[in-house]
Amino acid sequence: MKPIGPAAAAPRPAWRGGWLQAARRIDSPNYGARPASTAIDLVVVHSISLPPGEYGGDGIEQLFTNRLDPQAHPYFERLRDLRVSAHFVIRRDGALLQFVSCAKRAWHAGASAWQGRAGCNDFSIGIELEGLEGDTFEAPQYERLAAVLNALVGRYPIRAVAGHEHVAPQRKHDPGAGFDWARLRQLASLTGVEFAA
Numbered sequence: 001m002k003p004i005g006p007a008a009a010a011p012r013p014a015w016r017g018g019w020l021q022a023a024r025r026i027d028s029p030n031y032g033a034r035p036a037s038t039a040i041d042l043v044v045v046h047s048i049s050l051p052p053g054e055y056g057g058d059g060i061e062q063l064f065t066n067r068l069d070p071q072a073h074p075y076f077e078r079l080r081d082l083r084v085s086a087h088f089v090i091r092r093d094g095a096l097l098q099f100v101s102c103a104k105r106a107w108h109a110g111a112s113a114w115q116g117r118a119g120c121n122d123f124s125i126g127i128e129l130e131g132l133e134g135d136t137f138e139a140p141q142y143e144r145l146a147a148v149l150n151a152l153v154g155r156y157p158i159r160a161v162a163g164h165e166h167v168a169p170q171r172k173h174d175p176g177a178g179f180d181w182a183r184l185r186q187l188a189s190l191t192g193v194e195f196a197a
């Protein structure tokens with residue numbers, strides 16, 4: 001009989017349930033159940049910064065946990081009572097935060113459709129890059145996003161990566177023209193995954 005004891009140098013699993021272990025976890029209350037037997041096959045890329053164009057503050061965490069003070073900045077007043085979230089946020093330095101389990105439905109895409117299927121929140125993973133439409137993004141953000149995509153493809157039947165601007169073209173324009181899709185495609189190096197741009 002083999003002795004029973006802790007496995008020596010067991011590799012740390014990449015995932016624990018729907019939580020990516022490389023991410024810092026900050027639980028958002030803004031999520032729900034996905035419809036039964038939904039294949040999670042789309043990633044939606046966004047950009048956000050609060051206040052817009054100001055980087056490094058904690059406004060995004062506050063928004064996604066319903067703790068943003070409407071009086072802290074003139075822009076925040078319009079976000080009062082907004083209930084939103086994304087699965088992941090990637091800061092300008094590449095730091096990775098996760099707010100919602102990938103098994104759950106986060107509230108990032110709103111009214112949206114992808115290849116004839118409406119309601120992208122049901123079947124997608126939402127990833128917010130700290131940034132601004134029209135601004136460029138940082139090298140550590142591309143590297144981290146590519147790594148997250150690879151981790152997602154290893155766990156879910158991801159078939160496509162699109163921007164919010166592609167799934168809600170009438171309403172939304174993020175991540176915007178400053179986002180380099182070709183660079184992401186090259187870094188992620190995924191076969192069998194379609195990129196919207």
Ligand SMILES: [Zn+2]
Pocket residue numbers: 045046047108164172174
């Ligand atoms: Zn968006």
